[in-house]
Amino acid sequence: MADERNIGTVLTRNLQEEMQTSYMEYAMSVIISRALPDVRDGLKPVQRRILYAMQRAGATSGSRYRKCAAFVGDVLKLYHPHGDTPVYDALVRMAQTFSLRYPLIDGQGNFGSVDGDPPAAMRYTEARLAAITGELMADIEKQTVDMIPNYDGSDEEPTVLPARIPNLLINGATGIAVGMTTNIPPHNLREIAAGVKHLIDNPEATGEDLLSFVKGPDFPTGGLIMGTAGIKAAYSTGHGRIVVRARHTFEQAKNGRERIIIDELPYAVNKATLVAKIAELTNDRKLEGIANLSDESDRSGMRVVIELKREAQVYTVLNNLYKHTALQQSFGVIMLAIVEGRPVVLSLKQALQLFIDHRRDVVVRRTKFDLDKAQERAHILEGLKICLDHLDEVIKTIRAASDTETAANQLQTKFGLSERQARAVLALTLGRLTRLERHKIDEEYEEVIKTIAYLESILASDRKVRQLIKDEMDDVTKKYGDDRRTEISEQEATELSAEDLVHKEDVVVTLTHRGYVKRQPQRVFRAQKRGGVGLKGARPTAGGEAPSGTREEDYAEHLLTTHTHASILFFTQSGRVFQLRVHEVPERERQAKGVPINNLIDVGGNERVTAVFIRPESETEAHYMLMVTKNGYIKKTALREYANVRRNGLIAINLQEGDELDWVTPTSGKDEIIIATTLGKAIRFGESEVRAMGRDTQGVIGIKLGKGDTVAGMGTVTGEGDVLVVTERGYGKRTPVAEYPMHHRAGEEVLIISASGMVLRTPVGAISQIGRQTQGVIVMRLTAEDPGVVAIAPVGAIEEGDGKE
Template structure:
């Protein structure tokens, strides 16, 4: 008699549809959150942007090299690291090359990369690109074990989990993305102000938010504009969420006799200029806004200029306030500063983001110092062997000449015990523990023996021997500096400060978004033509407002 089993005919355990849907959906949600839609607080990049920058660097498409076809870079990214459609990769690359999307461009593009009017970029076979200079501050030292790597989708390559960014790119270039059940929308900021705030946190880790906001008063959008009020900024920086009203920069000019125009030179971030003009035209046709006679776009290479020509009897301030109310000449940027912190989504304020970056950057400096220390010690170890060989050159040459082959020569050099008087102070100088000294004698290691066999005859001259000693002194000095970085946190913070100042000199630019203390809310009064009115109250308590001229004409008889 067989025992009962819960297996299905196919040999699988039965699973309820609720359990399957729950587990599958959670797996999908976490994949979107971690691997696609949200940026990492450390380098401010999503996986696709990180892969583009890394692949372009690996292919040599750096700022000091000629432009290369965008299709080639997209192909490298898709084939090695990002197994998705080429259009999504190219769209991400294009955005990093648009000066109206990024506060600091990470891609230097050549060709048609779209426009602020929403025009599509040219196909990737027509455009060319290379890394912008600012990208070097995100990628430098990646080969020096500064960050962890992981296998790519087919485990044929390794890709970085994060880039060793020198400055807080998340705040500088912001981010926008929609995940499953959550979304992020981080505004761009002025790079000089962000770096200054980071330096202030290095100097005083307990700095208060009010002090940081004196350095970073608010977002700095690449398209300029005017932020109306500071309360939304304060809430965003304190809690990670806040609504920030942004208004276009507009001036009223007299373009010819008795005719005035509203001149728009800056628009809110992420507003499509062409769509904005279409909306204004629709409002004029539907007579929701009166007083506008013509709209034309006079933008050129020197900057944006949209002319809204007014009728003779129009009041410019009233028309402008109506435009602020009914069009995207005034919008609200809904800040939601959500990013991955230690692999988990977290809503962070300004200080939280800077603290997370500082922790990461200190770890990068520490890992780089350990990597360089190992390299320096390996080099110092070889130089000690060369010093020992030069000091006993006749015996070394005799051993090598007597050996039938290189392997035997190497074993003979390692088997011989050499006088350690020449190398003891050198070993102490470079903190080398590779050679063991017993009874004043020392044996060469295999690495040192190989180095001696590869020694060129010209290095046996007196001048070359001095060079070996000089290089050993430089290595010893470098080892001392690296040990100081590893053992002293203040020294690590000083290194971080120096690198931030170097980045600031390259990426800092003047602020383009103005912050006004005036509120952006429009009252009904600001939308009404000014004029004298007569207010009458009937016996039944009804109130009526009548223009003075109309009232007089009605009561003349």
């Protein structure tokens, strides 16, 4: 094994030490001078070098565009001895309007897209600095920042830019170092500037105070931030999770299908990938309800169209899209930046404060620089003034001198000039020297002295420095400030419920005898005067044309006035209960027949819906559900027992053989109940007499029926208000409950639906209050073949103006 040959000097190196040293050199280099931005100017070294190289090359905002390849070459040559590709990539990113909130480079040509299309090669694209980048560079020539030798000592580069704009926060940063990463979201310049100003005036301001100025991230791509908890966490601790959603609108396609139009995406989401993902999930049946997907984006804007299947629920589809695709993304904030050569996780306040400290530093250094210049000028002007006092002698002295050196010495000794003054005088041509005008010199001198006083006053007063920083903040805000693009929703990113997406609208839901259900906006029913014929509802047609209206011999049996956010409970004669959201009932034209109820809920073939009502929205409205069966059983169950009724149903009451559940009503616990029978008997009692039971019970006897008798109807009364009774022939009457309480209570208006499907909405007041032994007045004129009124329902106090139409 031992080698005979000379292999040169061999030293040993401990593996562990070598690993540690080499790894740490690499890690710290990446952390400090590669992947993380400086807190002061928000730039990583490569970015700073690109901007500085472009500035040095004169590619400022007013200049013409020049080839990116040239800038990349400059950067490699002068400052950044690394690969050209990363340099060009960094340059491109700074020009992308979807990557930077305030792009620092103004690009000409193809700089890539939100679809992840690559930019054109650097030999094609051109660039110059954006106007706002001038603010990053402002005053750099006034020794405001430290310069260090470049990698080969041939030039100098700035360690940081003067940064009149809070670039770290407005443009954000992302970077993966070693063992740590940074992810700072972009912000709105106006908000950050307001935060900066507030913190200058109130150094003790809390994070909470700052939140009233800085509302949250503001992404170049817009979108919607869900909730403020993540923002608060991020700003107070430097870590937080912010959920961002795409922004969408809804459209109705010509074919009647609902469309979701996406026009803004969460930050840094690749649209092409997203669309492909949605398509893939749809094809794999992981996303249901999507009929069609197309990306109609073009140069004018983004437009991704998701067309839904007819039966799909918009909110379900959106929920699934949020859950499974980048339509919802969480932005993990890590406010990590380099502070004095160390990586530090910062709170918002710290980040703002460090920016302010940097600005103070820059303003002071700039003022000192200007002061030096002014003092130098004052000194020269003083020299010139002395020369003017002795102009002829001065000229003579200069002429007499054999060379410049002698002349300078002579001027110094004869007139008491300093060397700098002497040289300044000598730099003037004879012509200019003789033409020097005293008053001009005096004027300039006075001006310079004033400037000096002003500059000295700044240096003497931190208050003035602070004011300057604020003024400059105002200045950049005025020039570059713009409106926020990302909306911040107070609502956290919980799953969407129907209420979030379904427009709350007053609607009428009808269910026909044969089980066809539909909903219509309440506004389609204009209030008509008493005696109006009503509008055509679902009209039974002659045999064969059934699909266009209510089926032959079908008639509307249940009528509910409600709104789209409510829930409907359906009870069947076999004692089961089902629940549907009102918006889940398909909206149909007034004259359409609706959809079979068994398409929406799991009713069996022999099951018939016998009672339908709107689920009370709170327990203050109703505590119980009261059920009455054909054979006179009554049962009361607490409403909360029905909290989780689904489309597939639950048992509401256990029925004896041959019995049917025909009536259900919500009650308060203090109502009175009236049960009437087909043979004309009636009973009235307080509901407190009926003990509340669980769902899966059969209840108690409510009325003892004689032979052949069955329950004909039931109602609850509260003892106040009027009762409206409408007969099958369209007669109606209103009677105070106290006098003869029975059946439905009336609201301000009632909707009346006849067996032949005519619908009438009329104010209750139009029906005169009459005694109970009367026939009543005609509320709705029925055509001869109309079998009669089958349902009435109160209309809430809505659209009062309608009553006058």
